[in-house]
Amino acid sequence: MRPFTYERATDAQAAVKAVAENPGARFLAGGTNLLDLMKLEIEAPTHLVDVGRLPFAGIEETDEGGLRIGGAMTNARLAAHPKVRERYPVLTRAILAGASGQLRNKATTAGNLLQRTRCDYFYDTTKPCNKRQPGSGCSALGGPTGYGAIFGASEACIATHTSDMAVAMTALDASVETMTPDGGVRTIKVEALHLLPEATPQVETQLAAGELITAVVLPPPPLGGQAYAKVRDRASYAHGLAMVAVAGGRVAFGAVAHKPWRAAQAEAALAAGASPAEAAAAEMAGADADDRRTHKIALVRRLAAATIEDAGSAR
Amino acid sequence: MRTTITVNGTAQTLDVDPRTTLLDALREHLGLTGSKKGCDHGQCGACTVLVNGVRINSCLSILAMHDGDQVTTIEGLGQPGALHPVQQAFLERDALQCGYCTPGQICSTVGMLQEAADGWASRETADLTAGISLTDAEIRERMSGNICRCSAYPQILAAIRDLAGEPA
Numbered sequence: 001m002r003p004f005t006y007e008r009a010t011d012a013q014a015a016v017k018a019v020a021e022n023p024g025a026r027f028l029a030g031g032t033n034l035l036d037l038m039k040l041e042i043e044a045p046t047h048l049v050d051v052g053r054l055p056f057a058g059i060e061e062t063d064e065g066g067l068r069i070g071g072a073m074t075n076a077r078l079a080a081h082p083k084v085r086e087r088y089p090v091l092t093r094a095i096l097a098g099a100s101g102q103l104r105n106k107a108t109t110a111g112n113l114l115q116r117t118r119c120d121y122f123y124d125t126t127k128p129c130n131k132r133q134p135g136s137g138c139s140a141l142g143g144p145t146g147y148g149a150i151f152g153a154s155e156a157c158i159a160t161h162t163s164d165m166a167v168a169m170t171a172l173d174a175s176v177e178t179m180t181p182d183g184g185v186r187t188i189k190v191e192a193l194h195l196l197p198e199a200t201p202q203v204e205t206q207l208a209a210g211e212l213i214t215a216v217v218l219p220p221p222p223l224g225g226q227a228y229a230k231v232r233d234r235a236s237y238a239h240g241l242a243m244v245a246v247a248g249g250r251v252a253f254g255a256v257a258h259k260p261w262r263a264a265q266a267e268a269a270l271a272a273g274a275s276p277a278e279a280a281a282a283e284m285a286g287a288d289a290d291d292r293r294t295h296k297i298a299l300v301r302r303l304a305a306a307t308i309e310d311a312g313s314a315r
Numbered sequence: 316m317r318t319t320i321t322v323n324g325t326a327q328t329l330d331v332d333p334r335t336t337l338l339d340a341l342r343e344h345l346g347l348t349g350s351k352k353g354c355d356h357g358q359c360g361a362c363t364v365l366v367n368g369v370r371i372n373s374c375l376s377i378l379a380m381h382d383g384d385q386v387t388t389i390e391g392l393g394q395p396g397a398l399h400p401v402q403q404a405f406l407e408r409d410a411l412q413c414g415y416c417t418p419g420q421i422c423s424t425v426g427m428l429q430e431a432a433d434g435w436a437s438r439e440t441a442d443l444t445a446g447i448s449l450t451d452a453e454i455r456e457r458m459s460g461n462i463c464r465c466s467a468y469p470q471i472l473a474a475i476r477d478l479a480g481e482p483a
Contacts, residue, residue: 001334003332003333003334004333004334005333006316006333006377006379008379008382028380031375031376031377031380032357032372032375035336035375035376035377036356036357036375039355039356048333050379050380052380076369076430076435079435079436080430080433080434080435080436082444085436085443085444086443086444089443092436092443093438093443096436096437096438096440097438099460100357100360100459100460100461101370101423101426101427101430101437101457101458101459101460102357102360102363102370102371102372102423102426102460103357103372103375103460105369105370105371105426106371106372106375106376235459236438236455236456236459237459237460
């Protein structure tokens with residue numbers, strides 16, 4: 001690890017200011033992703049502002065009948081919360097499909113959304129990577145790419161966002177609330193938080209420097225069933241090759257793009273009366289992969305059809 | 316960086332580089348070498364300790380984050396002659412070969428049993444709103460963050476099954 005200084009934040013606005021004014025500063029919450037990347041020197045912040053004990057670790061009901069989840073709430077406590085298990089089972093299922101018990105006890109809601117990609121070439125510091133070292137090239141384009149994107153990739157980057165939680169939140173039409181450096185509050189849909197790679201894959205979200213995610217707001221649960229499915233190389237504790245979340249008429253995919261992927265074509269097909277298989281096929285018509293990833297298009301199509309079917313029978 | 320933590324019931328104040336992980340603080344500064352450094356990236360679970368009663372990977376935490384926290388390591392669970400029930404169960408079921416992963420396995424089991432007692436579901440839980448029954452599939456899933464390269468898994472499962480009171 002490169003040397004850094006550390007401060008524990010006691011005031012959210014002061015923490016936002018401290019990070020906004022120092023280009024080398026980063027927020028630290030659970031640390032499960034950031035500290036790992038710092039050990040590999042993929043991340044090398046010069047200052048850490050620990051926001052883990054700011055009062056954003058609770059959960060409350062909103063006037064609209066939804067839930068406001070604190071950004072610092074751990075993944076384990078969120079998955080275990082009685083109201084989440086009862087009304088948003090797709091979210092509990094998604095969180096429990098990710099990481100290990102130990103990691104979920106430490107990782108936070110906001111940190112989960114902002115986790116970096118697990119692309120092997122991003123982690124391999126001996127290889128070029130436009131996300132790690134802008135302008136150096138994309139090694140994944142020439143290598144095995146089972147984890148690569150099949151929607152919205154660019155010549156600069158085919159990395160995927162591999163959060164399970166964010167896929168469920170996208171299907172649930174959740175929003176993040178942030179505190180901005182100018183003292184304001186901003187609301188952003190989870191499906192719009194992350195960006196496609198285009199020519200600047202190192203820019204991963206639309207958050208400004210120092211902007212802090214303080215909460216995730218879930219609207220009331222949608223009518224209809226919910227379901228979550230994940231396919232991976234091991235039976236447990238592995239990142240996904242593909243994930244699908246369904247909540248009522250909304251469908252989202254994970255590990256297929258640089259962001260949690262809202263399957264808008266599948267949703268439109270379902271609304272028009274299509275079968276699960278037809279809806280899945282409608283979305284996959286827009287998928288794009290080189291010949292080393294065509295298997296992934298078939299995988300996601302089948303997983304999506306099965307998961308839409310499961311959600312239908314879970315009504 | 317000055318940090319005070321309570322380790323196995325004793326308050327300890329350390330003044331160390333901010334880069335010091337909780338694991339390195341325990342091993343290198345407090346002499347508690349029961350917690351092991353396997354992968355140092357949160358993938359193997361050998362460094363698992365309990366912080367405020369909750370199991371975490373001590374390698375993916377810096378000491379400074381834990382000011383005021385209560386930390387329990389394998390050394391604080393039991394002693395020769397007065398073993399913790401989880402230690403006793405591992406002994407009786409011969410749930411180890413080389414033993415390197417064992418402190419992490421045992422601390423993880425203690426935390427996992429509490430999570431199940433609190434009604435926390437896992438990926439293997441069919442009904443998210445019912446109580447937890449620790450079937451073999453539940454135990455395997457909940458312990459997937461602890462790797463045993465000797466592959467003593469059948470005996471680890473047997474030890475935990477004894478504690479969970481499930482039929483063999």
